[in-house]
Ligand code: FES
């Protein structure tokens with residue numbers, strides 16, 4: 001019988017303290033304990049990318065991470081993207097504009113991987129975007145609208161900064 005592990009972390013700009021079982025997965029902690037169900041569970045094997053959240057700026061498959069290892073770290077989930085009043089972020093609006101989602105199951109993970117990419121490289125080209133999106137399984141869109149949505153967002157953001 002294992003004792004619980006006390007963890008303290010930041011989730012979407014909120015300080016969180018919890019006691020977790022040593023073998024609890026990060027995705028189960030995020031969804032079950034924190035109620036942030038926008039982080040989806042697909043394959044549970046690190047393949048589909050649906051469970052992706054950003055941890056200390058890096059896109060992480062939370063089905064492959066233990067909750068205990070989130071101690072002291074900064075986690076962002078898809079719930080952090082929209083404004084408090086529900087207004088979608090620029091990237092989310094671009095996904096809507098380009099019909100880059102249908103069932104939406106893959107979408108939170110792809111959005112979070114894109115956010116990690118854009119934080120590191122605000123002006124990625126199509127190849128770099130394709131490389132990141134290729135780490136996610138989407139059964140609906142054929143991927144093309146997803147690439148277009150991210151590219152268009154990058155262009156809009158560049159235009160805004162250049163204005
Ligand atoms: S549920 Fe984590 S990669 Fe598929």
Ligand code: FES
Pocket residue numbers: 100101102103104105106107137138139140141
């Ligand atoms: S929109 Fe359905 S899996 Fe991607």
